Amino acid sequence: MDLQVFSQLLLPGLTTGCVYALVALGFVLTANVSGVVNFAQGEYVMLGGVVAAALAGEGVPLALAAAAATAVGAALAAAQERLTLAPVRQAPHFIRITITLGVAVVLRGLALILFGKDPLFLPGFSGDGVFTLLGAVLPLQSLWVWLATAVLLAATFWLLHFTDTGRAIRACAINLPAARLMGVDAGRLTLIVFALAGGTGALAGVVITPIVLANWDAGLAYGIKGFIGAILGGFRSPLVAVLGGLGIGVVESLAAGYVSSGYKDAIVYGVLIAYLLVRGGVFLAGRAALARGAE
Amino acid sequence: MTAPATLKRRLALAAFALPVLVYPLAFSGGYPVGVGIVAGAMAASAVGFVLLIGYAHQLAFGQAGFLMVGGYTSAILCVRWHADPFVAMVIGALIAMAIAYVIGRPIMKLRGFVLAMASMAMQFVFIVLATESDYAGGALGTQGVPKFAVLGIPVASDTAFYYVTWAVAFACIAVGLAIDRSRIGRALKAIAASETAAAAAGIDILKYKVQMFVVSAGMASVAGSLGAHYLRAMDPNVYGFAYSLNLLTAVIIGGLTSIWGGALGAAAITGLRELLRSLSLPLWEAVIMGTLTVVVLIAFPRGLAGAVGALFDRLASGARKARAATAAPDPAALAPLSGLPPAGSVMLDVAGARRAFGNLRAVNDVSFTVETGSIVALIGPNGAGKTTLFNLIGGSQPLDGGSVTLAGERIEALLPNEIAQRAVARTFQGLELFDTMTVLENVMCGRHRLAAAGLAAVALRLPRVAAEDEEARRAARAALAFVGLAGAEDMTPGALAFGHQRLVEVARALALEPKLLLMDEPASGLNDTETERLAELILRIAALGVTVLLVEHDMRMVMGIADRIVVMHHGEKIADGPADDVRAHPEVIAAYLGQEKP
Numbered sequence: 001m002d003l004q005v006f007s008q009l010l011l012p013g014l015t016t017g018c019v020y021a022l023v024a025l026g027f028v029l030t031a032n033v034s035g036v037v038n039f040a041q042g043e044y045v046m047l048g049g050v051v052a053a054a055l056a057g058e059g060v061p062l063a064l065a066a067a068a069a070t071a072v073g074a075a076l077a078a079a080q081e082r083l084t085l086a087p088v089r090q091a092p093h094f095i096r097i098t099i100t101l102g103v104a105v106v107l108r109g110l111a112l113i114l115f116g117k118d119p120l121f122l123p124g125f126s127g128d129g130v131f132t133l134l135g136a137v138l139p140l141q142s143l144w145v146w147l148a149t150a151v152l153l154a155a156t157f158w159l160l161h162f163t164d165t166g167r168a169i170r171a172c173a174i175n176l177p178a179a180r181l182m183g184v185d186a187g188r189l190t191l192i193v194f195a196l197a198g199g200t201g202a203l204a205g206v207v208i209t210p211i212v213l214a215n216w217d218a219g220l221a222y223g224i225k226g227f228i229g230a231i232l233g234g235f236r237s238p239l240v241a242v243l244g245g246l247g248i249g250v251v252e253s254l255a256a257g258y259v260s261s262g263y264k265d266a267i268v269y270g271v272l273i274a275y276l277l278v279r280g281g282v283f284l285a286g287r288a289a290l291a292r293g294a295e
Numbered sequence: 296m297t298a299p300a301t302l303k304r305r306l307a308l309a310a311f312a313l314p315v316l317v318y319p320l321a322f323s324g325g326y327p328v329g330v331g332i333v334a335g336a337m338a339a340s341a342v343g344f345v346l347l348i349g350y351a352h353q354l355a356f357g358q359a360g361f362l363m364v365g366g367y368t369s370a371i372l373c374v375r376w377h378a379d380p381f382v383a384m385v386i387g388a389l390i391a392m393a394i395a396y397v398i399g400r401p402i403m404k405l406r407g408f409v410l411a412m413a414s415m416a417m418q419f420v421f422i423v424l425a426t427e428s429d430y431a432g433g434a435l436g437t438q439g440v441p442k443f444a445v446l447g448i449p450v451a452s453d454t455a456f457y458y459v460t461w462a463v464a465f466a467c468i469a470v471g472l473a474i475d476r477s478r479i480g481r482a483l484k485a486i487a488a489s490e491t492a493a494a495a496a497g498i499d500i501l502k503y504k505v506q507m508f509v510v511s512a513g514m515a516s517v518a519g520s521l522g523a524h525y526l527r528a529m530d531p532n533v534y535g536f537a538y539s540l541n542l543l544t545a546v547i548i549g550g551l552t553s554i555w556g557g558a559l560g561a562a563a564i565t566g567l568r569e570l571l572r573s574l575s576l577p578l579w580e581a582v583i584m585g586t587l588t589v590v591v592l593i594a595f596p597r598g599l600a601g602a603v604g605a606l607f608d609r610l611a612s613g614a615r616k617a618r619a620a621t622a623a624p625d626p627a628a629l630a631p632l633s634g635l636p637p638a639g640s641v642m643l644d645v646a647g648a649r650r651a652f653g654n655l656r657a658v659n660d661v662s663f664t665v666e667t668g669s670i671v672a673l674i675g676p677n678g679a680g681k682t683t684l685f686n687l688i689g690g691s692q693p694l695d696g697g698s699v700t701l702a703g704e705r706i707e708a709l710l711p712n713e714i715a716q717r718a719v720a721r722t723f724q725g726l727e728l729f730d731t732m733t734v735l736e737n738v739m740c741g742r743h744r745l746a747a748a749g750l751a752a753v754a755l756r757l758p759r760v761a762a763e764d765e766e767a768r769r770a771a772r773a774a775l776a777f778v779g780l781a782g783a784e785d786m787t788p789g790a791l792a793f794g795h796q797r798l799v800e801v802a803r804a805l806a807l808e809p810k811l812l813l814m815d816e817p818a819s820g821l822n823d824t825e826t827e828r829l830a831e832l833i834l835r836i837a838a839l840g841v842t843v844l845l846v847e848h849d850m851r852m853v854m855g856i857a858d859r860i861v862v863m864h865h866g867e868k869i870a871d872g873p874a875d876d877v878r879a880h881p882e883v884i885a886a887y888l889g890q891e892k893p
Contacts, residue, residue: 091592093352093407094354097411098348101543101588103585103589104585105581105582107585108581108585109578109583110582113578220536224419231412269417272412272416273417276405277398279405
């Protein structure tokens with residue numbers, strides 16, 4: 001195997017994997033606190049990208065555009081929670097999940113109307129130059145993606161482990177009903193994690209846009225791939241979810257390079273389905289499979 | 296079935312069929328008829344989608360993937376193999392159903408949202424495969440699909456194809472309605488209301504969820520085939536993600552809890568899309584569909600069909616005032632069971648049962664037997680491990696060690712529904728009734744294991760299905776009469792007093808014709824008079840030949856009726872014997888009076 005080709009596939013894979021990792025983290029945090037898997041998670045990445053690119057296109061300074069896009073993501077996610085989930089906390093689970101999908105569709109639709117069909121461009125934060133690492137030639141923006149991801153992950157894990165809010169979030173992950181009985185204000189926490197997940201997703205969307213452009217319909221793919229990372233961690237472990245997200249980025253990039261770029265999504269999604277089949281106990285029967293499935 | 300329900304069904308059929316029949320006559324072919332065809336195809340798939348989402352509560356966000364399967368199968372078979380379009384459509388449906396079964400069975404064991412995402416991933420895989428496959432025509436798709444034909448008879452005009460499409464849609468509706476009314480429909484409603492109680496009634500939860508996924512895939516595939524013949528082409532974008540979402544919006548607007556809701560929603564959504572197109576607002580489609588989905592789910596979760604149904608019920612309710620459920624119990628309503636093991640043999644043998652939660656040994660090496668035909672009470676103070684032990688026997692929790700033997704057969708590795716299939720019924724401490732069904736239907740769910748009609752028989756409305764249903768209805772009425780609830784058949788459980796609700800549960804358990812009845816704190820929440828009546832009822836149940844094992848919190852109720860009493864404390868058995876012996880047992884006294892053990 002040609003090492004240079006390998007790293008030329010691996011490192012860009014890690015870069016997109018950073019976005020998937022942040023989406024996966026958002027999935028896990030919101031699901032554990034609210035009990036709902038938010039299918040709009042990927043849309044906030046898309047929104048971050050298009051909002052920042054559109055603002056920058058209007059001449060707004062880059063830093064300001066990035067901050068505004070992040071704020072839009074956080075605000076919209078908070079609004080999503082207040083307007084569409086808080087009123088139906090008692091509704092059956094499948095209804096609440098479907099509502100999040102409806103929100104995802106609205107967000108996509110609004111992006112299409114407001115920002116148009118064509119991909120939007122955002123200049124690299126340090127110009128559009130390249131650098132070489134392990135034989136691979138990478139856009140300078142990759143460094144920004146890695147840096148932003150590292151900072152966001154560090155901040156999130158600091159929040160989870162060293163603040164009361166974070167401890168409450170982790171308590172919800174371990175046992176939601178018990179956490180509520182212990183006086184955890186689930187309503188407030190849900191709002192916080194939705195805003196956090198929306199904001200981090202949007203920021204991820206901002207930093208990746210100089211590399212991949214911003215597209216109104218990109219949210220779904222970010223969502224599904226982040227979901228794969230989250231499900232690898234059983235929707236419990238934020239750390240495994242992050243590693244899973246990174247891994248998906250790498251697998252996707254390797255599949256595109258070594259197999260075919262047309263098939264790369266099919267391969268990633270095929271891997272997801274195969275994983276679920278095995279996890280669901282395609283080889284097991286009865287109680288054993290149910291016990292595994294129930295986590 | 297009561298008269299208003301029949302009337303409601305006929306009115307629904309007329310209200311829907313008439314406009315469908317008349318619609319093409321208003322136009323002389325052309326574009327509007329084409330819109331009608333599109334709506335009909337969507338209606339067919341929407342019926343299956345209602346069964347999947349509204350009945351089985353399973354989400355599939357990539358349902359259009361199955362329309363692709365049908366569309367491509369039809370296109371390829373007809374263009375490349377010159378197959379008969381009808382035969383191709385059937386083959387497509389079979390392929391889609393096979394895919395649904397293979398994917399659905401393992402994935403539905405996982406948590407609810409997993410299927411939603413997996414089906415979306417599946418649809419994207421199909422789109423990529425279709426785009427990349429030269430055989431399917433790549434991104435341009437397969438062109439030149441012939442007009443539809445049924446076994447050699449061509450369907451030449453658009454109007455004729457319109458009627459064929461809607462005939463298929465109505466066939467799907469007929470299948471859906473048959474499922475709704477059958478034991479499968481009751482099983483699905485039971486699962487939606489309480490999975491625990493459904494399993495305890497012998498219902499195989501996974502099986503019915505998978506069946507609905509398979510049925511919905513078949514109906515979606517048929518719709519996809521019809522669409523391909525209408526478009527005369529099939530490409531990877533016809534049934535994209537947008538179609539999946541429109542289908543979802545259609546069933547939500549139409550009403551998830553009604554078979555008609557699917558067809559109604561399909562017509563509404565198709566009309567709405569045409570309206571947007573005529574207003575030159577196609578870009579707004581996603582925003583409007585998404586907003587409708589969210590708003591309807593939050594504000595009107597039962598959709599259009601639910602609103603119409605509620606209106607009808609309000610108009611019809613004057614005619615049928617619910618009667619009070621105060622009939623005297625009829626001890627002769629149920630015949631004694633036959634074919635039981637001989638009295639005195641061992642019905643239930645629990646040996647060395649263990650179950651721990653972390654460091655807490657909830658059940659620690661407990662052994663006891665229950666003789667056939669006896670009443671055994673399992674008592675102990677709060678936290679003694681009684682309910683956990685019960686769950687181990689009923690299969691709702693796995694054992695860490697030990698064995699449970701029912702009439703000679705080991706059952707500790709079986710699931711709750713498999714144990715119920717072996718004629719073990721149970722009632723719950725907190726009531727687990729199916730609120731969306733009538734009292735009679737609740738009790739009929741108990742008959743689940745005694746009927747055999749499968750999905751195919753139900754869908755084809757075979758005569759034996761109706762006969763079985765009639766038998767289930769008769770037996771359920773008898774069980775209700777036995778517990779003293781004759782007259783409450785058509786009420787919903789929620790309208791009954793608490794004590795009567797408990798009796799519904801007992802009737803449901805008896806409808807199962809149990810050889811062993813497990814009752815978890817049946818007296819909790821009852822007043823003294825009700826408790827006395829319950830004790831008398833338990834004696835009458837035992838007189839039928841039913842072996843009874845009951846958990847009780849306090850000793851009073853059981854002292855009079857139990858042949859033997861097993862006492863648990865801190866997860867261990869501390870006494871076992873006739874009531875008087877147990878009452879005098881020093882450890883039992885200590886446990887109940889809260890003294891330290893010597």
